[in-house]
Amino acid sequence: MFPGAAVAPPALDPFVVVGRVNGYEETACAATPADALELMLDWLRADERAAAVWYLREDWPGTLTLIGRPVHGVVGESRRCAHLFRIRPGAALHGSVVACCGTELLLPEIEWLRPGAGMPCECCLVLGARTLPELEGYPDDRQNR
Template sequence: MVDREVTPLQHHDLAKRRALSSPFMVVGRINGRHEAAGVATPADALDRMLRWLECDDDASAVWYLREDWPDPITIIGRLAPGSCGETRRAAHLFSMEPGAVHCGSLEARCGTELFMPEIEWLNVGTGMPCERCLALSNTPAYRLEAESA
């Protein structure tokens, strides 16, 4: 096996790629120790927090979009299957500001609060959208104007 020396530029590029694959952070106190982990998705954040709770009943943890993330993001989620009737499973929009800490629940743009274990995370274009979330989204509004005769 040949050992290759990693240049500072290569090390920086590797760190940048790792950071892009882990936009979220989970931090907590488990068994008296502070822990921190980068994760790729909100579902991974919940999984990490639950694993910490399995190790320590007194564990505490929070998660957030990394402070150095360049812009706010919007994530999409709805109530998980079986937690309610299908008509209540609208896809909500959740705004995530870099560095804003979240605990056990998130508030959608429409004001609906969902608890992390109840959320099914969705890809863009999946699920029936919550009309109130869409109306309150920051996307540009387009108007159709009739031609005057």
């Protein structure tokens, strides 16, 4: 590295899991919703009375769009379409999340996907495209037309 060269700050995990395990408050960071679920399941294995929620960090710069579909076996293959889930910073999420189209899925029943993977839910695409500028923090230039 050259003297005076800028060093990029380390990437922060976007998700936080908080809960009560064995009578103690616990907090952990997670890179993905699947990692958040695994943390919560670990806590439940350690204490059957554990309680936890997860959320997108409050200091995250804007709404995050996640893509997920029901895991194999929850619904028939023809209904395993990829839904869009809008996650707002700081909004506590419990056992389920609701897609743009209104479909509600339990966290353990979601297979999280990379962009472009899976057959898209047409309703999510239409509703997501209509609200994308506002939710992603970009100015809505439609108002200026």
